[in-house]
Amino acid sequence: MNQNNHLVIMAGGIGSRFWPMSTPERPKQFIDVLGCGRTLLQLTVDRFAGVCAPENVWVVTSARYADLVHEQLPEIPVSHILQEPCRRNTAPCIAYVSWRIKAENPQANIVVSPSDHIVLSVPEFQRVITSALSFTAETDSIVTLGMQPTRPETGYGYIQADMSVASPRNKEIYRVDTFHEKPALELAEKYIRRKNFFWNSGIFLFRVSTIVNALRIYSPEIAEIFEPLLPIYGTPEEQEVIDREFPRCPSISIDYAVMEKAEEIFVFPASFGWSDLGTWGSLHEQSAKDANGNVCIGQRIDLYESQDCIIHTTQERRVVVQGLDGFIVAEKDNTLLICRRSEEQRIRQFTEE
Secondary structure (H helix, E strand, O other): OOOOEEEEEEOOOOOOOOOOOOOOOOOHHHOOOOOOOOOHHHHHHHOOOOOOOHHHEEEEEEHHHHHHHHHHOOOOOHHHEEEEOOOOOHHHHHHHHHHHHHHHOOOOEEEEEEOOOEEOOHHHHHHHHHHHHHHHHHOOOEEEEEEOOOOOOOOOOEEEEEOOOOEOOEOOOEEEEEEEOOOOHHHHHHHHHHOOEEEEEEEEEEEHHHHHHHHHHHOHHHHHHHHHHHHHOOOOOHHHHHHHHHHHOOOOOHHHHHHOOOOOEEEEEEOOOEEOOOOHHHHHHHOOOOOOOOEEEOOOEEEEOOEOOEEEOOOOOOEEEEOOEOEEEEEEOOEEEEEEHHHHHHHHHHHHO
16 A cells, blocks of 8 residues: 555535435435445445555545544544535535645645445456556546446546557556537437547546646636645644635536646546446446346335336335336335336425425
8 A cells, every 4th residue: 555645535515316315414425325334435435445544535525514424434534524614516625635635745646536436346446546546656647537338328427538549657548538528318329339438437546746736727716725725734723714715716627627628637447337326226227136127225125026126225114015117215214205217307306396
């Protein structure tokens, strides 16, 4: 394990798409979506075991979730749980934690990961991350992981790579040509036929000096906020100053702020059973199924004459389902959801009103 390796987890989202399990008080990254006894946040840290030491793990979250992070990750330093006073998208989030890490370790080599994804093949994930970290440690490059697409997905952004020649330093890494927004179905079908388009995983790797310099050049309005604060990082005054200065940041993603402008941007195409778990439908797709295509997460579930359903009832009640085709059944405390998988988005809109 390289002691300069640092892991940054972005965990400030209000992800309520797994309603009724997830709520604004406890978003999806803080719940046991898979029914395995570990939350998505905990699973994120688990898969970096042996890559980054616990004392080099950082979590950027909102003030309302800081206690939840500490409760679920007691092994990481409390001072590494950074609290955003407001939501400003991923560029200010990454800028804040990068300058904070720079104050502690100017030689740091960083991997940034969302907190609410799943990975089915952890050994392959660790191999890819370790290889990419070796690449960024030796170069002034930013690397993003591109997922090999398995379907014409319209819910992900895409990365177009120049596959004509690999990097001399790592034959699995290629230059990025362009980033593409979430496409319509017809365009997504064209992307996957071309073989050089990959899903944008939102996982980034870079040396701290690389990302700080990139922000100075391509997003100076953000750099000008965090650069002068180097003397206060790690002091008792840090939170008060961040609460005052952070809201001045524009709300902009790291893709727009840096990735689409910088020169040394690379992609590592990979396949390790990745999903961003944005919906109950995506959980159904990634989970093990019975002979009838059903996914059951819970201990006391009996299904009869049902197919292509996902049943998530991890509390102690017995659940018996008969005659459903393509449904979601999910329970949490005093709320029960029963809806067609195809209607999940419309139902979510109802619950948010």
